[in-house]
Amino acid sequence: MSDTLIDIRGLEKSFGLLKAVNGISFAVRRGEVLGFLGPNGAGKSTTMKMITGYLSPSAGTAFVAGFDIGRDRLAAQRAIGYLPEGAPSYGDMTPRGYLRFIAEVRGLKADAALWAIDRAVERADLAAVLDQPIETLSKGFKRRVGLAQAILHDPPILILDEPTDGLDPNQKHAVRQLIVSMAASKSIIISTHILEEVEAVCSRALIIDRGRVVADGTPEQLMARSPHHNAVTVVVGAATRSPLAEALQALPEVDRVEVEDAGETRVRLTAVPAGERAPIDAVSDLIKRDGFPVQGLYVESGRLDEVFRTLTSLDTGGHTDQSKAAAS
Amino acid sequence: MREMTAILKRELAGYFATPQSYVFIVIFLFATGVFTFNLGGFFESGQADLRPFFNWHPWLYLFLVPAISMRLWAEERKTGTLEVLMSLPIPVWSMVLGKFLGAWIFAGVALALTFPIWITVNYLGDPDNGVIFASYVGSLLMAGAYLAIGSCLSAVTSNQVIAFVVSVTVCFLFLAAGLPLVLDFFSGYAPSGFVQAIAGLSFLAHFTSIMDGVIRLRDILFFATLIFVWLSATAVLIDYRRQG
Numbered sequence: 001m002s003d004t005l006i007d008i009r010g011l012e013k014s015f016g017l018l019k020a021v022n023g024i025s026f027a028v029r030r031g032e033v034l035g036f037l038g039p040n041g042a043g044k045s046t047t048m049k050m051i052t053g054y055l056s057p058s059a060g061t062a063f064v065a066g067f068d069i070g071r072d073r074l075a076a077q078r079a080i081g082y083l084p085e086g087a088p089s090y091g092d093m094t095p096r097g098y099l100r101f102i103a104e105v106r107g108l109k110a111d112a113a114l115w116a117i118d119r120a121v122e123r124a125d126l127a128a129v130l131d132q133p134i135e136t137l138s139k140g141f142k143r144r145v146g147l148a149q150a151i152l153h154d155p156p157i158l159i160l161d162e163p164t165d166g167l168d169p170n171q172k173h174a175v176r177q178l179i180v181s182m183a184a185s186k187s188i189i190i191s192t193h194i195l196e197e198v199e200a201v202c203s204r205a206l207i208i209d210r211g212r213v214v215a216d217g218t219p220e221q222l223m224a225r226s227p228h229h230n231a232v233t234v235v236v237g238a239a240t241r242s243p244l245a246e247a248l249q250a251l252p253e254v255d256r257v258e259v260e261d262a263g264e265t266r267v268r269l270t271a272v273p274a275g276e277r278a279p280i281d282a283v284s285d286l287i288k289r290d291g292f293p294v295q296g297l298y299v300e301s302g303r304l305d306e307v308f309r310t311l312t313s314l315d316t317g318g319h320t321d322q323s324k325a326a327a328s
Numbered sequence: 329m330r331e332m333t334a335i336l337k338r339e340l341a342g343y344f345a346t347p348q349s350y351v352f353i354v355i356f357l358f359a360t361g362v363f364t365f366n367l368g369g370f371f372e373s374g375q376a377d378l379r380p381f382f383n384w385h386p387w388l389y390l391f392l393v394p395a396i397s398m399r400l401w402a403e404e405r406k407t408g409t410l411e412v413l414m415s416l417p418i419p420v421w422s423m424v425l426g427k428f429l430g431a432w433i434f435a436g437v438a439l440a441l442t443f444p445i446w447i448t449v450n451y452l453g454d455p456d457n458g459v460i461f462a463s464y465v466g467s468l469l470m471a472g473a474y475l476a477i478g479s480c481l482s483a484v485t486s487n488q489v490i491a492f493v494v495s496v497t498v499c500f501l502f503l504a505a506g507l508p509l510v511l512d513f514f515s516g517y518a519p520s521g522f523v524q525a526i527a528g529l530s531f532l533a534h535f536t537s538i539m540d541g542v543i544r545l546r547d548i549l550f551f552a553t554l555i556f557v558w559l560s561a562t563a564v565l566i567d568y569r570r571q572g
Contacts, residue, residue, distance in 0.1 A: 074419065082412075085408075088411060089409065090338075106416070
């Protein structure tokens with residue numbers, strides 16, 4: 001099998017007059033964890049629903065593990081594990097019963113099914129609640145039941161719609177580690193609102209806005225598009241604020257200086273570079289030469305939220321509600 | 329096939345895990361009792377047969393069967409589990425059949441639990457058990473037809489109340505298709521062949537014919553066709569959901 005497990009070409013989806021997805025193309029290789037970033041209603045979930053065969057595209061195709069999802073839906077779906085938005089599951093079943101049902105549908109036979117269930121339960125950390133009705137579980141456990149369902153048959157492709165939504169920080173960390181540990185042998189797509197999650201687990205990120213891909217690259221590449229990429233930040237006491245700000249501004253390598261309070265007596269001065277390179281040498285020379293009392297000094301790699309805000313439109317409120325209504 | 333069995337088992341487990349199923353069975357048994365003995369005049373008729381019992385089935389099913397079928401798809405749409413099902417490698421037909429058969433078996437269990445009345449009538453007299461058997465088969469087939477209609481209409485909405493009300497209405501039209509109430513609506517202008525065709529759709533007529541003790545191919549085919557048509561429509565509707 002080729003190493004490209006997901007190949008999306010010109011995918012479009014319209015709900016009536018609304019174009020929720022408007023020509024999205026990308027490919028995901030084995031070993032990649034692709035992050036979908038974008039405002040609510042940007043088309044992330046709709047794209048995932050099309051890749052998993054829940055919705056059929058209005059135009060374009062999705063090849064999953066080499067199968068055209070439109071023509072060979074069942075074959076493609078066998079290769080996918082999918083956690084839908086909100087992690088729906090049958091409330092009257094227990095996690096054990098639910099996973100048994102999924103195993104049976106997936107065609108896992110007696111021993112293989114038991115083994116697969118054990119592995120999924122261990123990975124999703126569900127052992128404590130295995131025999132309680134799902135409707136009585138906390139939001140975090142419900143999400144992990146959905147996750148266990150998705151990874152049960154150890155599929156080569158995982159599509160996870162907001163896998164860490166509703167989890168506490170420890171659980172988030174555990175789920176991220178789980179994703180990273182499975183990444184080598186799979187193609188994984190996750191959608192998230194949490195920008196730090198992209199840095200933590202994704203080898204590549206797509207920023208999607210109004211049904212289009214507006215940026216595609218590694219988290220580092222995306223952060224390099226931030227105006228603060230390679231900026232040098234100096235933390236000093238309040239008294240040093242004005243003289244240092246003026247001195248920094250005078251450096252030819254520095255475009256402008258941003259001043260931000262950091263607590264009651266401390267100030268953060270950020271020197272945004274005039275060129276590509278970080279002006280770290282010039283700034284540290286300046287500090288040494290003039291003997292400024294500095295408490296901290298570092299180079300910024302860029303701010304993903306800034307890139308996100310620049311690339312995506314602010315107001316997609318109405319957009320969201322319509323696509324949700326049409327998809328429900 | 330494997331997928332269908334999995335869904336069927338899940339549905340059945342669901343029925344017997346929830347209190348509403350037991351409520352349903354108790355009410356069904358209670359209602360058949362009341363109708364048979366109080367309204368049907370089981371003792372007054374002085375005959376050893378179960379006509380007073382079966383006569384009410386079309387009317388009881390009219391309300392009780394949509395109560396089973398209303399949740400079939402509407403609930404899955406509401407809770408989002410339909411998305412899980414439809415992104416699993418399951419052919420649409422397996423989903424539709426698995427869910428239908430689960431509901432039908434449940435209805436069959438409720439029907440089978442009326443056996444004390446069969447024992448009673450055999451204790452009191454010497455009924456024609458062939459007729460009673462035929463009537464049970466006919467009743468089960470009719471329940472299947474009601475369920476197939478209900479399944480289809482449950483697939484149209486995510487609101488169980490709407491599914492229930494619309495199902496009762498459509499089931500009533502089929503039930504009463506042979507009665508003047510429905511036929512008068514058409515007879516004024518439609519050709520008589522059409523009116524007869526409408527009358528031929530009547531559940532009541534076909535069920536009564538089975539209750540007479542003869543299981544005719546015609547009546548079996550009628551209910552079987554109806555089940556097939558409504559389940560096909562369900563499959564089309566469910567598959568159409570992929571269009572959004």
